[in-house]
Amino acid sequence: MDHGEEVGRVPSYTYFLDDETLDVQREAYGEFIAENGLGAGRAFKSLEVMTNDIKAMAKSLFNAPDDAGVSFTSGGTESVFMAVKTARDLARHKRGEPPERYNIVACVTAHPCLNKAGELLGVDIIRTPHTKEFRADPSLMRSAINDKTIMLFASAPNYPFGTFDPIAEIGKLAQHSGLRLHVDGCWGGFLSPFTERLGYPVPPWDFRVLGVSSLSADIHKFGYAAKGASLVLYRSADDQDHEAFSFSGWPRGTYSTPTFLGTRAGGAIASAWAVMHYLGMEGYLRAARLTMEATTRLIAGLNSIPDIECLAPYGESNLISFVSLDSALDIYAVADRLEERGWLRGRMREPQAIQQGVNPAHLATVEEYLSAVREAIEFVRRNASAPVAYDEHSY
Numbered sequence: 001m002d003h004g005e006e007v008g009r010v011p012s013y014t015y016f017l018d019d020e021t022l023d024v025q026r027e028a029y030g031e032f033i034a035e036n037g038l039g040a041g042r043a044f045k046s047l048e049v050m051t052n053d054i055k056a057m058a059k060s061l062f063n064a065p066d067d068a069g070v071s072f073t074s075g076g077t078e079s080v081f082m083a084v085k086t087a088r089d090l091a092r093h094k095r096g097e098p099p100e101r102y103n104i105v106a107c108v109t110a111h112p113c114l115n116k117a118g119e120l121l122g123v124d125i126i127r128t129p130h131t132k133e134f135r136a137d138p139s140l141m142r143s144a145i146n147d148k149t150i151m152l153f154a155s156a157p158n159y160p161f162g163t164f165d166p167i168a169e170i171g172k173l174a175q176h177s178g179l180r181l182h183v184d185g186c187w188g189g190f191l192s193p194f195t196e197r198l199g200y201p202v203p204p205w206d207f208r209v210l211g212v213s214s215l216s217a218d219i220h221k222f223g224y225a226a227k228g229a230s231l232v233l234y235r236s237a238d239d240q241d242h243e244a245f246s247f248s249g250w251p252r253g254t255y256s257t258p259t260f261l262g263t264r265a266g267g268a269i270a271s272a273w274a275v276m277h278y279l280g281m282e283g284y285l286r287a288a289r290l291t292m293e294a295t296t297r298l299i300a301g302l303n304s305i306p307d308i309e310c311l312a313p314y315g316e317s318n319l320i321s322f323v324s325l326d327s328a329l330d331i332y333a334v335a336d337r338l339e340e341r342g343w344l345r346g347r348m349r350e351p352q353a354i355q356q357g358v359n360p361a362h363l364a365t366v367e368e369y370l371s372a373v374r375e376a377i378e379f380v381r382r383n384a385s386a387p388v389a390y391d392e393h394s395y
């Protein structure tokens with residue numbers, strides 16, 4: 001099986017456009033495999049030049065002001081971690097250390113890396129229920145704000161359902177309440193700017209929304225870079241003073257890093273830079289077109305199968321989840337059967353659903369997958385057994 005075929009059978013984890021783009025990734029990574037982003041400014045000037053170029057491209061892509069700050073990180077988790085650390089340290093700077101922990105208000109659909117950041121940084125995360133359309137509810141978020149709240153957090157889109165939170169409204173709430181707003185565009189950051197240009201109904205989500213203070217976007221997802229590449233942007237570059245870490249209490253002198261990592265893979269920077277230049281606007285538009293074509297065909301095909309139904313994402317993104325409409329049809333049993341046949345499936349707990357992201361590699365497997373789903377449903381109906389429990393290890 002070649003890489004594209006393999007990717008067509010997994011629900012996420014890897015993002016594939018074509019062999020040529022994979023070669024660009026691989027070659028650039030290989031060229032800089034021994035270089036270290038930690039020494040970008042001093043020892044490895046090419047890495048510094050590439051990083052600055054990536055930052056400039058990102059500012060333009062996400063409509064950030066010219067004087068916005070950008071940091072290159074190792075992935076979505078590190079980008080979100082940095083946004084939380086920055087919000088916490090800014091709050092400490094302005095308000096002083098609180099007697100109780102600060103908190104961040106998000107919708108229940110926010111990615112778990114937000115809680116990871118909260119746990120490590122001593123910040124509580126308050127999650128509010130989603131609406132019937134699987135979006136954050138700004139009025140519930142408003143009610144959850146208290147005097148320890150430092151930031152609102154919104155997804156563009158969220159990973160479970162692929163829907164966008166109402167960021168324009170949440171931006172107004174942030175401005176009105178004097179709070180920061182982080183937009184998690186880790187999944188969609190390198191897809192939405194292009195689907196918007198193609199005419200898909202992408203709600204406002206980037207720095208054009210005035211209340212947005214920071215934004216994360218992963219180049220190693222739909223930017224098609226090698227793993228280890230993401231960005232976090234700040235409307236105000238001054239915020240980055242609170243993102244950085246610096247320590248002088250050891251013999252070697254001052255050690256400073258802009259973000260969490262010390263050593264950073266030079267290959268990840270080089271691969272991101274090379275792929276972004278190789279694809280350019282035209283390449284990313286092509287990738288977005290293929291991705292959305294696969295998504296649309298998969299949704300239409302799944303919805304034409306009796307007794308199952310897709311929940312979202314209303315043309316906004318490339319995440320699909322489908323539920324069983326018949327209480328006698330166990331959707332996890334369908335997932336089990338699909339996995340027996342070599343289709344690794346994501347499982348959602350609430351509601352019980354099969355969930356997956358879509359990328360251009362899925363286009364080649366649409367029909368094969370739809371027949372596999374039909375077969376799996378027939379199989380489950382013929383071999384009805386005890387309900388299948390949610391598999392805690394199926395993420």
Ligand SMILES: Cc1ncc(COP(=O)(O)O)c(C=O)c1O
Pocket residue numbers: 074075076077078080111113155157158159184185186187218
């Ligand atoms: C919306 C969202 N945020 C954050 C992340 C975390 O990204 P990473 O796995 O690169 O740390 C993901 C990963 O899928 C995501 O979908």
